[in-house]
Amino acid sequence: MTKTLCIANQKGGVGKTTTAINLSASLAVAEKRTLLIDIDPQGNACSGVGLTRDQIKDNIYHVLMEEKGIEDVIKNTELSFLDVVPSSFDLIGAEIELVNVPSREFRLFRTLQKIKDKYDYIIIDCPPSLGILTLNSLATADSILIPVQCEYYALEGLSSLLKTIRLVKKGLNPGLKIEGFLLTMFDSRNNLSHQVSEEVKKHFKDNVFNAIIPRNVRLGECPSFGKPILLYDISCKGARSYLQLAQEIMGHGRKK
Amino acid sequence: MTKTLCIANQKGGVGKTTTAINLSASLAVAEKRTLLIDIDPQGNACSGVGLTRDQIKDNIYHVLMEEKGIEDVIKNTELSFLDVVPSSFDLIGAEIELVNVPSREFRLFRTLQKIKDKYDYIIIDCPPSLGILTLNSLATADSILIPVQCEYYALEGLSSLLKTIRLVKKGLNPGLKIEGFLLTMFDSRNNLSHQVSEEVKKHFKDNVFNAIIPRNVRLGECPSFGKPILLYDISCKGARSYLQLAQEIMGHGRKK
Numbered sequence: 208m209t210k211t212l213c214i215a216n217q218k219g220g221v222g223k224t225t226t227a228i229n230l231s232a233s234l235a236v237a238e239k240r241t242l243l244i245d246i247d248p249q250g251n252a253c254s255g256v257g258l259t260r261d262q263i264k265d266n267i268y269h270v271l272m273e274e275k276g277i278e279d280v281i282k283n284t285e286l287s288f289l290d291v292v293p294s295s296f297d298l299i300g301a302e303i304e305l306v307n308v309p310s311r312e313f314r315l316f317r318t319l320q321k322i323k324d325k326y327d328y329i330i331i332d333c334p335p336s337l338g339i340l341t342l343n344s345l346a347t348a349d350s351i352l353i354p355v356q357c358e359y360y361a362l363e364g365l366s367s368l369l370k371t372i373r374l375v376k377k378g379l380n381p382g383l384k385i386e387g388f389l390l391t392m393f394d395s396r397n398n399l400s401h402q403v404s405e406e407v408k409k410h411f412k413d414n415v416f417n418a419i420i421p422r423n424v425r426l427g428e429c430p431s432f433g434k435p436i437l438l439y440d441i442s443c444k445g446a447r448s449y450l451q452l453a454q455e456i457m458g459h460g461r462k463k
Numbered sequence: 464m465t466k467t468l469c470i471a472n473q474k475g476g477v478g479k480t481t482t483a484i485n486l487s488a489s490l491a492v493a494e495k496r497t498l499l500i501d502i503d504p505q506g507n508a509c510s511g512v513g514l515t516r517d518q519i520k521d522n523i524y525h526v527l528m529e530e531k532g533i534e535d536v537i538k539n540t541e542l543s544f545l546d547v548v549p550s551s552f553d554l555i556g557a558e559i560e561l562v563n564v565p566s567r568e569f570r571l572f573r574t575l576q577k578i579k580d581k582y583d584y585i586i587i588d589c590p591p592s593l594g595i596l597t598l599n600s601l602a603t604a605d606s607i608l609i610p611v612q613c614e615y616y617a618l619e620g621l622s623s624l625l626k627t628i629r630l631v632k633k634g635l636n637p638g639l640k641i642e643g644f645l646l647t648m649f650d651s652r653n654n655l656s657h658q659v660s661e662e663v664k665k666h667f668k669d670n671v672f673n674a675i676i677p678r679n680v681r682l683g684e685c686p687s688f689g690k691p692i693l694l695y696d697i698s699c700k701g702a703r704s705y706l707q708l709a710q711e712i713m714g715h716g717r718k719k
């Protein structure tokens with residue numbers, strides 16, 4: 208039974224891409240067949256797994272415009288159990304191009320049905336907005352994983368995200384669940400990190416993952432080498448925290 | 464002669480809002496009449512200057528929909544020379560609502576003409592995307608200030624931003640200039656920070672501000688008190704770096 212997870216939060220820079228890449232890689236080393244879909248025009252998830260712009264021709268843009276099937280744009284990565292669907296700058300135009308198209312929010316959902324069974328996990332990295340691209344992901348996903356940076360503004364943005372999730376559940380995807388809230392860039396020396404994480408645990412209780420992603424220099428360095436953290440430095444705290452997250456997602460390290 | 468600056472970068476979390484608030488506040492203490500416009504649906508610039516959601520009724524959304532004039536939504540702040548135009552969640556819908564409207568990118572430009580002369584500086588905080596809201600800001604601004612976080616992905620995103628700026632110059636706003644590149648969250652203990660800042664200085668030479676914003680815990684804390692840094696802790700490095708930036712913008716501390 209394939210599980211589709213959407214990594215979303217309209218607040219920018221909270222660790223969506225870092226989570227999408229490193230959770231996917233951690234699932235892949237556990238020999239789960241994993242597909243990482245990059246639906247952010249910035250294309251950070253692609254470069255973070257080593258795909259360069261010139262290696263990418265057809266991508267998710269062509270799939271959303273129904274010029275290609277998703278099976279035509281899938282690429283392999285260094286990890287044998289991890290494939291990736293690349294994005295491109297052209298996606299910026301998709302918001303406008305799809306506006307007058309009926310059931311535009313279901314383009315991704317429809318095309319995924321063809322290949323879903325080939326994977327155990329599908330992870331979708333979203334842009335920092337609540338437009339057509341994120342709506343396509345929310346309409347497709349079984350559940351949403353919400354990275355929450357341990358900073359004040361990240362906390363403030365949660366109410367509008369939860370409002371959007373409620374709207375999506377009413378209209379596009381009644382089965383959408385919240386997989387959990389993931390605390391990211393936690394700095395144990397910084398008061399603000401403790402305040403924000405206490406606040407999130409108070410509000411969302413069992414829905415907060417046990418795994419907490421620490422602020423970790425190695426996590427910031429690995430994208431420039433095009434490698435997920437466990438291929439760059441498996442012994443660092445960043446790598447261990449994402450392996451723990453993958454365990455929780457697979458159901459082994461039960462959340463509280 | 465009013466100067467309108469747009470703070471933009473589609474990469475999320477690079478310090479757009481922190482720069483918009485603290486540059487505006489620094490100009491205001493130099494007794495420059497300053498208007499801060501928040502055109503990001505997240506509304507972080509509002510809360511960062513102490514405006515709470517329940518104080519905001521009419522906002523930039525109503526102005527873009529031509530239901531209100533901009534002079535009807537301007538609010539005062541704790542600083543006598545700083546006014547703010549608030550945003551709201553409703554802006555999320557503006558992207559869709561404005562699509563079929565002719566010259567939709569000039570709504571902000573047109574309405575600002577009425578009140579421009581009242582201010583020395585107008586600072587616009589943009590969302591992390593290149594959609595209609597950011598295009599309205601780019602069509603309105605005299606120049607764009609580009610915050611560049613000292614991280615790998617922030618560097619990678621610059622090429623698509625510069626591409627968009629070139630397109631805007633060709634179509635919407637031929638007079639648009641680049642005010643400069645501002646290095647943010649610079650951590651002198653971290654190699655990556657040095658690598659990214661060297662790279663930016665190599666590429667953009669004189670266009671990089673002398674002022675470098677350090678990663679500074681106080682800058683992360685002050686939004687939760689609804690205060691710009693110079694009302695929260697004027698002696699910290701974060702406050703001094705934004706005062707230096709304001710000096711450069713006013714033309715006193717000439718860039719290289």
Ligand SMILES: Nc1ncnc2c1ncn2[C@@H]1O[C@H](COP(=O)(O)OP(=O)(O)OP(=O)(O)O)[C@@H](O)[C@H]1O
Pocket residue numbers: 218219220221222223224225226247251333334335391392393420421422423424426427428430445473474475476591614615616617
């Ligand atoms: N735990 C961490 N420790 C240190 N740096 C991190 C960590 N997680 C992410 N980063 C870095 O912080 C920056 C923001 O993270 P990332 O790009 O993953 O966020 P995002 O939510 O995907 O951003 P966007 O909103 O632009 O899509 C990146 O430069 C990344 O390398």
Ligand SMILES: Nc1ncnc2c1ncn2[C@@H]1O[C@H](COP(=O)(O)OP(=O)(O)OP(=O)(O)O)[C@@H](O)[C@H]1O
Pocket residue numbers: 217218219220335358359360361474475476477478479480481482503507589590591647648649676677678679680682683684686701
């Ligand atoms: N120099 C700094 N030192 C420490 N923290 C900072 C600094 N600048 C910004 N921050 C914090 O980092 C986070 C991201 O900054 P900010 O929200 O200003 O970025 P942004 O580009 O406006 O994000 P978005 O793309 O979501 O609009 C915020 O929580 C902010 O408080």
Ligand SMILES: [Mg+2]
Pocket residue numbers: 223224225247251333334
């Ligand atoms: Mg991202």
Ligand SMILES: [Mg+2]
Pocket residue numbers: 479480481503507589590
């Ligand atoms: Mg912002």
